[in-house]
Structures are given as C-alpha cells and as structure tokens.
Amino acid sequence: MTSIILNGALGKMGRCISEMVKQCNANFEIVAGVDPSITKNYSDTEIKITANFPQNVKADAIIDFSNVNALSGLLDFAKTNNIPLVLATTGYNENQIEQIKKYSEILPIFFTFNMSLGINLVMQLIKKAFNTLGKDFDIEIIEKHHNKKIDAPSGTALMLADAINFEAKNYYKYIYNRHDIRKKRDDNEIGIHSVRAGSIVGEHEVIFSSQDETISIKHIANSKSVFAAGALRAAAFINNKKPGLYNMSDLVGK
Numbered sequence: 001m002t003s004i005i006l007n008g009a010l011g012k013m014g015r016c017i018s019e020m021v022k023q024c025n026a027n028f029e030i031v032a033g034v035d036p037s038i039t040k041n042y043s044d045t046e047i048k049i050t051a052n053f054p055q056n057v058k059a060d061a062i063i064d065f066s067n068v069n070a071l072s073g074l075l076d077f078a079k080t081n082n083i084p085l086v087l088a089t090t091g092y093n094e095n096q097i098e099q100i101k102k103y104s105e106i107l108p109i110f111f112t113f114n115m116s117l118g119i120n121l122v123m124q125l126i127k128k129a130f131n132t133l134g135k136d137f138d139i140e141i142i143e144k145h146h147n148k149k150i151d152a153p154s155g156t157a158l159m160l161a162d163a164i165n166f167e168a169k170n171y172y173k174y175i176y177n178r179h180d181i182r183k184k185r186d187d188n189e190i191g192i193h194s195v196r197a198g199s200i201v202g203e204h205e206v207i208f209s210s211q212d213e214t215i216s217i218k219h220i221a222n223s224k225s226v227f228a229a230g231a232l233r234a235a236a237f238i239n240n241k242k243p244g245l246y247n248m249s250d251l252v253g254k
C-alpha cells in the first residue's frame, strides 16, 4: 500500500486521482489532500482536504497537480517531512526548474511534463526519426489542449523539442509564432504551435517534412485517466528511492 498526499486535490487531475483510487485501486491510500480553494468546513470529496499542508501526516509520496506558484512551499514541506515528490504541474520557469534540480540532491523527485506511457514511446520514436532523417527535414510540433489550460506551449511540446535538440546537440532554436516575422523559416528552427479549444485532453504531433515526403508522429490522450494512472505508478516507484531526479524513462525503461 502506498500512502499519498495529493496537492491540488480539488482540481481536475486531483479529482481524477481520488476517483481512480476510490474506484479501482486498493494499492493506494490518499491520506490527505491540499488545495487553497477549499471552502471552510466543506468538501465534496471523501478525502480530508486542507488549504495548507497538514501537520504530522506521514506519507510515502506527494503527488502534485496544482499550480507553479505552489512550488517553493511544496519543496520545503517535502524536504522537512522527508517525503518523496511526484511533480506533474507544468509551466515552470528556468529558475524553478533549477530549484527542483537543487532539491533533488536531497530528495527523490519524479518530474515529468507528461505522465502517459504513450508519450514516453513518442519520445523514443522522434529521436529515432531525427537520427534517421537528419537535419534536411523541417521539424514542426503542434499541440492541442482544452480552453482552461494556462501555460503555452505545453510542457510536453517543449519536452519533445528538447529530446530532438539533445540528439541534435542544440542545433535548433524554438519559434513559437510567426505572425510578426516576415521571412522564410531557417533550417535550424523547430516551430511549436498551440491550439486551445473546448475539452481537448491533450494532443501532440511532431512533423518531419522534406521536399519529397512528410512523416508525422502523433499522440492523443483520450482521457485524463492516463495521467492519473501514470502519477500513481510514479508514486509507487519513487517511494524508498535514493535522492535524485527521476522521469518516465526511469519508470518504463529507455
């Protein structure tokens, strides 16, 4: 049994995880939820939720699907109570990512912008595509999400671009929009485009295109459950690990 503190418990993902544990997962227990949007003395979920981190609660892992502003308090709470952390929130700036890396020297932290197994496979496929096709192909990434998403481009789109750029030894620069640029694209661009509409759960497409052919590698998340299931697997994985920064490839293999 893995015991969990859920940060962002009243959000869409927080609720999805609570529901998944309640319906079908006897291997996990949510011992506390944290969400500042809780109204005094009222919660429509069965787990105990407080606006701030609880005192004297022991847990095997914290799962965080909340907001970038929660990061400092979250890292301090995890460090003080020595609880491994699964960080799933997206939209961190460079300073915050450095802060996460620093804390991972003393705390096990699982950090990924996409908890689905499928995206982990897409990462491997696009690296292979780049290494096969080389720099003669233009690369563009299109991501689509629901109209409530705050950050753009998605953390996953950046993760995919970074995976290619790592293979390309940082040859590429990222271009986020072209409406104010009146010139042809450069060879060393990866264009990254964001669509926000309706209730789209999450779609990512990586396009490799030359004069003669186009290859498109696409992932569609059909339901938020895919991220909830991944976060629970990550929580079980990170429990009892040594301090360090872990991601999906540590969980499912490279």
Ligand SMILES: NC(=O)c1ccc[n+]([C@@H]2O[C@H](COP(=O)([O-])OP(=O)(O)OC[C@H]3O[C@@H](n4cnc5c(N)ncnc54)[C@H](O)[C@@H]3O)[C@@H](O)[C@H]2O)c1
Pocket: 007, 008, 009, 010, 011, 012, 013, 014, 034, 035, 036, 037, 064, 065, 066, 067, 068, 069, 070, 087, 088, 089, 090, 091, 112, 113, 114, 115, 116, 227
């Ligand atoms: N890594 C992944 O696979 C993955 C998948 C889906 C969503 N996400 C990310 O997870 C985050 C949450 O997504 P969501 O769809 O549940 O959003 P949401 O807006 O529905 O929920 C966020 C919740 O966090 C709460 N919150 C705000 N500030 C907080 C704080 N300081 N401490 C604790 N809770 C706080 C809000 O009150 C809200 O209930 C987003 O950043 C989203 O992009 C990541």
